[in-house]
Amino acid sequence: MKRTARLSALALLLLAASIAWAGGMTAPSPNGMTIPEGFENWPVISVSHRVDNHTLRVILGNDIAVEAARGGKTDPWPDGAVLAKVVWKERPEEAWPDAIVPDKLVHVEFMHKDAAKYAGNGTGWGWARWLGPELKPYGADVSVENECIDCHVPVEERDWVYTIPARFP
Ligand code: HEC
Numbered sequence: 001m002k003r004t005a006r007l008s009a010l011a012l013l014l015l016a017a018s019i020a021w022a023g024g025m026t027a028p029s030p031n032g033m034t035i036p037e038g039f040e041n042w043p044v045i046s047v048s049h050r051v052d053n054h055t056l057r058v059i060l061g062n063d064i065a066v067e068a069a070r071g072g073k074t075d076p077w078p079d080g081a082v083l084a085k086v087v088w089k090e091r092p093e094e095a096w097p098d099a100i101v102p103d104k105l106v107h108v109e110f111m112h113k114d115a116a117k118y119a120g121n122g123t124g125w126g127w128a129r130w131l132g133p134e135l136k137p138y139g140a141d142v143s144v145e146n147e148c149i150d151c152h153v154p155v156e157e158r159d160w161v162y163t164i165p166a167r168f169p
Helices: 002-022 063-070 144-158
Strands: 044-050 055-061 082-093 096-113 125-131
Touching (some): 044 063, 055 063, 055 096, 125 144
Antiparallel strands (some): 044 055, 055 082, 082 096, 096 125
16 A cells, blocks of 8 residues: 555656656746747847847747737737847857857846736836746846836837847848
């Protein structure tokens, strides 16, 4: 009897572990947001290069965000739009030193548009960041969004979004 109980406890543990694994094993941000599954495969909205801290960035969007971006319907961005920014340290390309290319991953961050759900922080967006290749949630508590929002104030009139979608042919 004891043995069966131990075995089923082990089975439960294994099941829990496999569910955690399937969920990507990344801890949620302090405000409860999680990393959208498959965001690495989202289309590009734009890129940017920060010259002061030597980082390269790519701005990606989910289907709703990309449709809005390509159609010029970003004032405001529609509910359900999610924007991702992925930041890498830069390094020269050894084979072509005039080119700079991505090195170590610095962080990934997301803005989720839901005007009703995120009305409380005054922006209609949910904000979250994960640090480094190990994707450690950034911030001690929910007030971490204030840091994001404060720096996005200059573009409040553009629905808090800096990125102007890059032109494609
Ligand atoms: C120091 C200022 C600053 C802070 C702090 C900041 N951002 Fe931004 N953010 C920017 C700038 C500037 C851009 C434009 C793209 C670029 O050049 O990196 C940007 C772009 C973004 C984008 C792509 C959409 C857009 O607005 O262009 C997302 C997503 C984003 N930030 C999320 C966050 C989150 C989440 C936080 C807080 C954890 C945060 N940001 C904190 C300055 C900041």
